[in-house]
Amino acid sequence: MNPKDDYQRLETIEQYFNGSLSVDEMANFENALKNDFDFSKEVSDYQKLTNMIKEITIEQNIIATLDKLEQEEPIIPLKRKTPFITLFPYLSGLVAACLIFVLYASFSVIQLPGSENDLTIVRDVDVSILSPVEKKVFDNFYAGQSYLAEGQFQKAVQSFQVVLKNNNLRPYFKEATQWHLVLAYLRSGQIQEANHLYDELSSCKDCVYPIGKIDKAKLWWQILWAKIF
Amino acid sequence: MNQRYSPSDVVDILRSNNHTEINNVTVFLYRFFKPIIASHIFKQGGNYDDAKDIFQEVIIIFFRQVRHLKFEAKSLKEMEGYFIQIANNKWLKKKEADGRRFRREQEYLTQKNVYTQELTSSAILENEEENSSLPNILERLGEPCRSILMAYYGEELSIKDIALRFNLGNPDAVKVRKFRCLEKLKTLLLKP
DSSP states (O other), X not given: OOOOOHHHHHHHHHHHHHTOSOHHHHHHHHHHHHHOHHHHHHHHXXXXXXXXXXXXXXXXXXXXXXXXXXXXXXXXXXXOOOHHHHHHHHHHHHHHHHHHHHHHHHHSOOOOOOTHHHHHXXXXXXXXXXXXXXXXXXXXXHHHHHHHXXXXXXXXXXXXXXXXXXXXXXHHHHHHHHHHHHHXXXXXXXXXXXXXXXXXXXXXXXXXXXXXXXXXXXHHHHHHHHHHO | OOOOOOHHHHHHHHHSOOHHHHHHHHHHHHHHHHHHHHHHHHHTTOOHHHHHHHHHHHHHHHHHHXXXXXXXXXXXXXXXXXXXXXXXXXXXXXXXXXXXXXXXXXXXXXXXXHHHHHHHHHHHHHHHHHHTSHHHHHHHHOTTHHHHHIIIIISOOOHHHHHHHTTOOOHHHHHHHHHHHHHHHHHHHHOO
8 A cells, every 4th residue: 555645545545445446446455454554553443433433423313313302202200109009009908908807897706705604603603502593593694695696686685684683693794694785785786775785894994704805896896887877 | 103123123223324214213212111211210219300311321322232232132121121221220320429429529518628639630530531432522623523524424424515514615625624633533532
C-alpha cells in the first residue's frame, strides 16, 4: 500500500469497506494488510471507530424512539399494592376461619359437663338410700337430660324447672340444672328466657359448675343467632 | 402498529443497520416489556421516572449485548428474565449510588473541611469515567463534526445528502471535513 497522504489512505480504506476498489486495488490493499502492520492497525481502528459511530447513532435513535413513546404512549403506572391487597390472603384466611367457627358454633352440639359425676359430687351419698325429695330432684334432672337428648325440649324445660323449685339444692347441682335449662329454653324456642338465664349465669362470680369456654361461647352465639333471626 | 417479533427476529434486526426495522423493534420492545419492567421497579419502590430511566438503560445494554454477540434468546420469556435481571442490577446500582451520594452529602455537611479534597478527587474520577465514554466524546467533538460522522457512518447517508441536510455547501468540502472530524475523533479517543 502506498500511503500517498492520510486523506488518500482513508479514501482507499473506505472504498475497501464499500467494496468499490478494483480487482488490482483490492489485491494491493489486502497485500498491504498482511505485510504492513501500521496500515493493518489503521484499517482495524477505522473499522472499530466507524462501527462505534454506527452503534451510537442507533443507540441515540433508540433513545429518541423511547422518549417519543414515553410521550405518546406512557405506560400508566400500576397502582402500588394497597395494604388491603397485600393483606388480602391473610384477611380472606381470617374471614374463612371466622366462617368456619361460626358454622361450628351454630351447628355443633353443646356438651354440658357429664351428669354422671353430678351425683357423686353434689351428694356424697349412696344412690340407693336417697330420700324421696332427693330422688324426685334427681329423677327430674335425668329425665330433663333424656328429653333434651330425644328432642322433647318443652318436656325438658318442665323437668328442669321442677328441679329448680327445690330451694335446698347445692350450688353445683343448681347451676348444672340451670345451664341445662338454658339449653332447653333455646331448643324449645324460648329465646328470651334462655337469654335472661344465660346472662344471669354468665355474670356469676363464684360459679362452680365447670362449663367449658367453647361450649359457653357456642351457647351465647346460638342464643344471639336465634334472637336475630 | 402492533407488530410482534420473535426473539431471533429481534436479534437479527438489532444486529443489522436497518434503522426503520430497528425503530419498529424498539416500539415492540417498549410495548411488550416496558409494563413488566415498570411494574417490577414500582414493586421495588421506584417511581415512574425511575422506571423510564431503567427501561432505557435496559434496552441500550440489551442492544449492545446483541451487537457484540453476547445475547441469544429462545423465547420472549427468556428475554423477559434477562431484562428483569438487568433492571435489577441497574436498580441496585442506582440505590447504592443514591446511598453513597446521601452519605457524602451528610459527611460533607458535618466535616466539610476534612473531606473537601477527597470529594473533589472522587468527583473528578466520576466525571472522567463519564467523559471517556464514546457518546460523550462525540458530544465533545462538537458540531457539525458530530452530525457529519453520525450521518455518514451511522445513518449511511451520502456526502451529497449530508451537505444538503446540514447546509454545508460543496460536497467535496464536506468530504474533507468528514476526514478531519474522524481524525479529531481518533485523537480524542486516544487522549480524552
